[in-house]
Amino acid sequence: MSLSDGRRGHADETRAARIADIVRRESGSLLDYFARRTSSREDAADLLGDTLVIVWRRERAVPEDAAEARMWMFGVARRVLSQHRRSSGRRHALSERLGHYLRDSERPPESAEAGDVRAAIAQLNEGDQEIIRLVYWDGFTLAEVAQLLAMNPATVRSRHARARTRLQGLLTPAVGEEVR
Template identity: 40%
Template sequence: MRGRARDGDEQRFLDITGEIGPELLRYFQRRIGSDAPDLVAEVMVTVWRKRALLPLEHEHARMWCFGIARNLLRNYSRGEQRRSELSRALRATVSVTDVELDSEEAVAIRDLIYQLGPDLAEVVTLTHWEGFSLAEIARLQGVPAATVRGRYRRARLALLAALSTDVAPTLL
């Protein structure tokens, strides 16, 4: 058990959420769109509740927060009542600054990604949308790095193969 002062925990919570808040917002926006601010609020509430377990090393703390985000995303169901007071201001800002127009191509690409299955889809999106290394993704998924490398290879092959079919979007 670590014996950090409560004020120290509070400052670390504010530091880490201040730093990765924008990253978390984009992480959820890319995947679920307009409910993203509410999911960010839920991550922050969970991080605060579990702050005693927040890793001391910065990069580990960052990945730990993304692990919470990942778990919340897996339990996310669209349409559920998530209108948190905490996220009201951010929701308003996001809805003003972002126009959620999905092109047919974007929808088709996401369909391709979803068809990979959750594990492979997560590897390619965390790699190319968030810029995570395969080693970091391995920690998030709780599997050996070799497994993630294999998942990336399979996902890549499947996506490139799908692109050669008539129904897939073409690379411009």
């Protein structure tokens, strides 16, 4: 290790200690900043976390002077909040458009048979329900389902066969039972 490497390592440690001190000192103020500007403490905490990640990633850009460093961090926080508001606005607008689309599109009434199928599927375990839905409702092959669920294809095939047998038993009227 050369002398310059030793100085650089010491400088990095000093800078990291300085950033840690600034973060400790300003985190509460930054959290309050976000809490006053967001609808929930959880959002405020998430935004603080996003801000601190940027501070640590850009530690070399943090000014040496404590007051300037504080201003710099609040500038970062302001940009993080602005980005949050823009993305929240886009999410809200998309949600509104989707809501209008779903309200405006007519869905045919569900038949009694469809209700029976849904009820029978609900009696399967969650994993088997998902396999059945992906195959029959979403049109995936068993190999694609295995890939989507990160499962062994043989496992998906056997679980699919077992689920189909169980569904057949649930949907086939018992002997002597009247068929609708």
